[in-house]
Amino acid sequence: MITTEADRVDTALRRLRRAGMRNTVARRGILALLAHAAGDRGHLTATQLHEALLARGLAMEMSTVHRILRQLIDLGIAHTVPVAGAMTFGLADQPHHHAVCEGCGSLRQLPAAAVAASIDAARTAGIEVDPDGYPSGVVLYGRCAQCRMTTAD
Amino acid sequence: MITTEADRVDTALRRLRRAGMRNTVARRGILALLAHAAGDRGHLTATQLHEALLARGLAMEMSTVHRILRQLIDLGIAHTVPVAGAMTFGLADQPHHHAVCEGCGSLRQLPAAAVAASIDAARTAGIEVDPDGYPSGVVLYGRCAQCRMTTAD
């Protein structure tokens, strides 16, 4: 992790600005949370984001959260990973892919090099996958150590 | 494709039977469609399955389709891949993973060997992924040739 959270938010805001979009409280809040989550446990669902925003005193509508997330994805600023029927969101400023625990939904980042062979195989099959993991890239669904312990089936 | 569709349905029904579950019209219908789809374009969503069942004269409730699909997944007979906010379902009798087009939702199957390196990387990161692709395995999200043509962005 070279850049700080503030730097990453700043960079994202500049990209928004260049696309003709405004620097608003709602967007700054969401970007700050995404940057924080990226350095922490991984990605967040729209609901988790909404709750975290409220906890920070940033009251806003759920529809606004969804709208902003969609915009961030359209611009390639954020990317999204489907987990257990819901979407989770993270910053896409550092190329990576994802391994998801289907038990608890926790998420690990995988470097691009680790999934290169799989991307080659997909290309052979006719699907071109972004090597930087945008908008979803490669997702591996499995179980983390803790969930393998608790559900011994 | 070594086994016929009928064989695959039969095998699945035997596994259901062994688990103490009954051989019903609804289950036969769903398994037949999944077996057919696997040899065709890939997987089906619950809605697509429901419509196809109605088209075959097998009237049943959407809730029944969902219930049966969940049972098939619990038994490892079917597996599921999230595509564009919905889940798609396919038979899991032949070990494979998936490459999905985010444009049109079409799906290609990848052999287990093609994604082995990625699964190793996930294990290193702490997530154990089933090499046979159950229940979701490895999913690569990208774009097929046709969608890359139509949306030139």
Added chain:
DNA sequence: TGGTTGTTGCCATCATCTTGCAACAGATCC
């Protein structure tokens, strides 16, 4: 500082999936 225009809040709506319960039907035994 005022005007323009993108953005947000609010509300309604849609789609997908889940759950509870009573009626039904497949499987087994006699």
Added chain:
DNA sequence: GGATCTGTTGCAAGATGATGGCAACAACCA
């Protein structure tokens, strides 16, 4: 073949996640 047991389905309601329209608001530029 018929009775019985119990898993299964239909029906209806609802939880959850995501989207769209419109008026009020606020960020940006001149």
